Amino acid sequence: MFNLDLNEKTGLKSPRGYSRLIDYERAKTTLVKYTGLLSKQIAIFNGSYHALEIIFGSYLKTGSILLLPVPTFPFYQKFEDSRHLKIKKIACVGSADVLLIDKNLNSKINALYLVNPNNPLGYIFNLTNLTKLLKKAAAQKILVVVDEAYYEFSGITSQSLLSRFSNLIIVRTMSKAFGLPGIRIGYILASPKIIMQLEILKGPPYVINHYGLNLISQLRQKDFSQVKKYAVTINYSRVKLTKIFNQAGFKIYPSTANFITIKIINSDKVTIDLAKKGILVTNLNNYPDGGKLLKNHLRITIPYC
Secondary structure, eight states, X not given: OOOOSSOXXXXXXXXXXXXXXXXXXXXXXXHHHHHOOOGGGEEEESHHHHHHHHIIIIISOTTOEEEEEESOOGGGHHHHHXXXXXXXXXXXXXXXXXXXXXXXXXXXXXXXEEESSOTTTOOOOOHHHHHHHHHHHHHTTOEEEEEOTTHHHHOOOSGGGTTTOTTEEEEEESSSTTOOGGGOOEEEEEOHHHHHHHHHHHOOGGGSOHHHHHHXXXXXXXHHHHHXXXXXXXXXXXXXXXXXXXXXXXXXXXXXXXXXXXXXXXXXXXXXXXXXXXXXXXXXXXOTTTGGGGTTEEEEEOOOO
């Protein structure tokens, strides 16, 4: 085949060339098998960050109000600084704060963003509470975006609610449980109507990482099984590590993700000392909207062993 249509260097072999529609569709076929959804309910992006940029940068009009439980994944800073969106922040530290979120859902809100499980605290909202929020949001035409970056570890997903709520968008990544952060592939689950709109906004297939699409299309059932086994191992290790820290008298936030957040005396010093020993952890002292809540806290990824 002679690729003389995209002005790329001729003679390139996959994955060095541009992504094409066939590459995109093959990757979607893999995700169809993994999720059990239809192809028209899935869209692929260059990582979940890219997906969130498309959703909130294009799907919502300038001046729209985004309800944001904080602290959370700090992608929103870009929109906060540019003032494309107005962000209403509410401090949430655990699953019980779903009541606070519910209280703030009103006709002035245009969208709600939830990381479930939360990052950096690790708490999670169950399906019962998510259903209540979605029902109230749907009645007021509020878009709800649920970021399920750590879904494979928590085992809780909003996917079953897609058939009931057309205002729901689920964002996922291949970076965490699949261990493929370098390929920059994320994907969205939503109604066919929303997927169609986002596909248009995203642009043609060649904007997506060709190597990433190629790798995703090669995943099989055995790979999905390995991901499940990996998540089980990490969850087991998280429980053990949490118990050890609790017995030592440390404050730990209950987590359903692949990390724990722990309070210590001096996170700056400990972070530096651990780095000298070749151990890298996340110092949450300056985490966006962390304030006093995350003062002297560390987020520690659960090691696989």
